[in-house]
Amino acid sequence: GNQWGYGKDDGPSAWNKNYPIADGDRQSPIDILPHQARHDPNLGPIVLNYDRCTSINIANNGHSVVVEFEDSDDRSVIQGGPLDNPYRLKQFHFHWGGKGCHGSEHTVEGNSYASELHLVHWNAVKFKTFGDAASTPDGLAVLGIFLETGDEHRWLHMITDALYTVKFKGSVTDFKGFNPKCLLPSSLHYWTYLGSLTTPPLHESVIWIVVKEPMIVSEKQLGKFRTLVFTGEEEDERTRMENNFRPPQLLKGRTVRSSN
Numbered sequence: 230g231n232q233w234g235y236g237k238d239d240g241p242s243a244w245n246k247n248y249p250i251a252d253g254d255r256q257s258p259i260d261i262l263p264h265q266a267r268h269d270p271n272l273g274p275i276v277l278n279y280d281r282c283t284s285i286n287i288a289n290n291g292h293s294v295v296v297e298f299e300d301s302d303d304r305s306v307i308q309g310g311p312l313d314n315p316y317r318l319k320q321f322h323f324h325w326g327g328k329g330c331h332g333s334e335h336t337v338e339g340n341s342y343a344s345e346l347h348l349v350h351w352n353a354v355k356f357k358t359f360g361d362a363a364s365t366p367d368g369l370a371v372l373g374i375f376l377e378t379g380d381e382h383r384w385l386h387m388i389t390d391a392l393y394t395v396k397f398k399g400s401v402t403d404f405k406g407f408n409p410k411c412l413l414p415s416s417l418h419y420w421t422y423l424g425s426l427t428t429p430p431l432h433e434s435v436i437w438i439v440v441k442e443p444m445i446v447s448e449k450q451l452g453k454f455r456t457l458v459f460t461g462e463e464e465d466e467r468t469r470m471e472n473n474f475r476p477p478q479l480l481k482g483r484t485v486r487s488s489n
């Protein structure tokens with residue numbers, strides 16, 4: 230298939246060769262300028278109903294570490310804010326940098342955070358399958374949460390303690406009973422704009438909801454993400470999984486709205 234990555238030859242600047250939409254009009258991530266965001270009083274709060282969510286497994290897909298959820302009904306949905314329908318939680322994953330470097334995808338006034346968590350949801354009211362939703366405008370709603378280094382996060386160890394089981398590309402292990410609500414910051418004030426997947430196939434199908442308040446994690450916890458490798462166990466080289474983020478893309482006239 231179309232091999233892409235985050236290296237010199239297969240990284241974000243080369244993606245437009247196989248995915249011309251990379252140069253499209255609603256690409257993500259972007260640099261967010263809070264003072265230019267339009268405060269929209271009609272933007273209600275984001276409502277997360279994750280209480281009956283069912284996590285299934287944790288996997289290394291060669292690009293990130295992903296936790297998948299049961300999405301055969303509306304047991305875990307996000308709604309409100311800019312969304313017209315409830316969107317079902319499908320998976321969450323992270324993007325991060327190298328030691329001491331920054332690794333978020335969205336930036337705020339040119340500043341990046343150490344990492345960024347993406348909770349991926351799809352509109353099962355309008356679409357029959359996740360795949361259809363992922364390739365159609367506004368089929369997906371991704372909640373982005375920045376990670377900043379500081380004190381240890383009291384619940385993130387549930388993820389970082391499992392990372393050794395998915396060190397290599399293609400590894401998957403059971404991961405039951407995890408509710409990502411424990412990762413959210415206290416305030417869910419957000420910016421929202423229309424964008425895309427930040428990895429190939431870069432579909433322009435995402436309503437982005439970027440939470441303003443970062444979650445705080447320790448450098449030690451973040452370091453555990455860097456014990457993962459992009460490569461498979463059977464491959465010779467062991468390429469440390471880090472800097473798996475796409476840089477900000479042109480706004481191309483889009484408006485970023487702000488909840489209060």
Ligand SMILES: CCN[C@H]1CN(CCOC)S(=O)(=O)c2sc(S(N)(=O)=O)cc21
Nearest residue numbers: 292347349360363371425426427428429
């Ligand atoms: C490595 C592949 N990543 C993608 C896989 N999927 C897309 C197509 O699948 C049918 S997806 O919808 O799960 C998402 S969301 C997402 S981001 N970083 O914008 O939140 C990237 C991807």
Ligand SMILES: [Zn+2]
Nearest residue numbers: 322324347427
């Ligand atoms: Zn992502």
